[in-house]
Amino acid sequence: MTDLPPHGRINCSRCFPGGAKWGNTSLEQDGWILENNPLAWGARNPRYLVLGFSKGARQCERLLVAPHDEVPFAGFRHNLTAILRKLGLLALEHSIDDRIRESEVDYAFGSLIRCSVAHINPTTGVASKSGDIINRLSRRSSSNDWALNCMRQFLTELPSRLEVVILLSNDTNYIDACFRQLRSLHPSMKRINSVAYSDGRVTWIHTVHGSPLAQSHINAWLDGGNTAQGLKQRAAVEAAKHVTSGPFLSTSRSKVADAVTELQIPSAKSVDPTQLRAAPPVQARPPARLDPTSPGELPKSADSPRFERLSHSGELFVAHRYEDGLYRMANPALGGKKHHAANQIAVDIGAVAGYLRRGYLLRMRGETSNQVNLISPSEIRIIGG
Template identity: 30%
Template sequence: MDVQSTLSHAQLPTHGPIACRKCFSNAEPVIDEGPWRAVNDPGAWGSHSPEVLVLGFSKGFTQALAVRSGPFEAIPFKRMRPRLSEVLQVLGVLRKGEQVDIRMVATERAIAFGSLVRCSLSRYDAKKKHLCTGEIMAKAFTEPVAASIVKRCAETYLKPLPPSVKLVVMLGTDDRYMKGCRQMVQALYGTAFTSLNEVAYQTGPVIWVHVSHPSGLNGYHGEWMAGNPTTKQGRKHRLAMGVVPTLTTVRGR
């Protein structure tokens, strides 16, 4: 089934597994091409017509393994949720002290959670192991196999966005990753795209902002959270906060 036929132009995918095989040409659930591997396990969490859309890059191994066992609501950002909650509280998406877990459910109305690549994407490196984060996030925009997957997924799920969306929170502040995302969104939206600053851009009424990735492997998370403008990540924090719109998400679901 063509996933576009199941999506309204006014909605994101509904909470649950997504029946999409656009990148998979046969019955196999895995693509291995060059150093890249894609596993067909796309999903969506939370609202299908949100005010805020939160996007990681792809599932890490912890989340990919969680797909195979346990409740669906336990998959996204597993073992990263305390940090993700911190970031969303700073942005005003969550109330102070509120944890993100209660929002990753089918009854959620204000926030949606997903990833730039809805399936699991990893790259085999020189140390002979598959990586899901770090360097591969930037390489996914420049190496043809992954770039085609990123492009197809973005075209399917990021345009058009529901008219309810005010803010897209992009997790990751690596300069190369932000450049790749920026160019991708600009290609999607053309003349509707406007650059706001180093970490943010706008498409019509929607603001896209890059913030600290909550992964425990992100050694700069504390620096970003501190927001000290004399540090590189602190400056990115300040730039992000300068463009975040006033949100109603904190007032309930």
């Protein structure tokens, strides 16, 4: 076991026989250019490692002028945030902007080839860092394989806490090339499904690339429909379930990844949120203030929404917070089984409204009786947030 490179510039000249000076040395070979500018962000011993292929043109343009933390995934962080949320590896109220920092302890970011790679168009002579470059390099056959060199350097001995590696690009040729090369470093590696593989300790998952140049592919992946990208998304979500200690960095295993899968696979019994009745008006009254050290209804901040339901007897029900700090919701399509604890998902306060819009029921507690019941979204009023 070994740690990843520290946050910042990486001193590595493995692919440069004559040595290299960071940001100044390049190597041209067989129509390809390799520029020495390897970088790393985040934790050295993370739970999650996110790897692009190589720094694109926009990132390379910012290397010497922008703050280090603004360089990675510039221009498509919103897409990458959505991808990680869909996998259940990032809480709904978080974005990767919160995680790309030197003090980060659970996430690390970088690229499969830590230096930047460009392909020279044989017709125009112009070097490009985008387009079909990932596919092209995965087909490249050379005794001096830069991708394999970088894997050997940084992905042979993996950090002790590492559980998941996210690889951006789910092109079939790229997946196959990565699997072959990684299996040469980790012989026990086996395929989980079409987009993921594991050696029994670390799960490697390929997702759609976040570049806005392929926004239609990203949208199809996020939608999870019966398209090629939608099916790959479902396979990626399924693979995320193999994570040993669960997503969201919670002390107990979250079931959000299961919920995402359930939501993405249409069911004949699923609830159409457009058919839900408008919530009945709730009598105005000051919200109850509970001891923040005890379970109950507790928004995370003044900006968090509050969920209320007024029963026929006049008792006010509020969202019930459990001892793990999360809330419980159930899919009405489960019928009577929705009341079973095993069939309910645990979500953060920031995710409750989204599930209500999808027809999920919420566990709510009566302020007088302390009775906790599953309540339909048609009876719940959302205040603030």
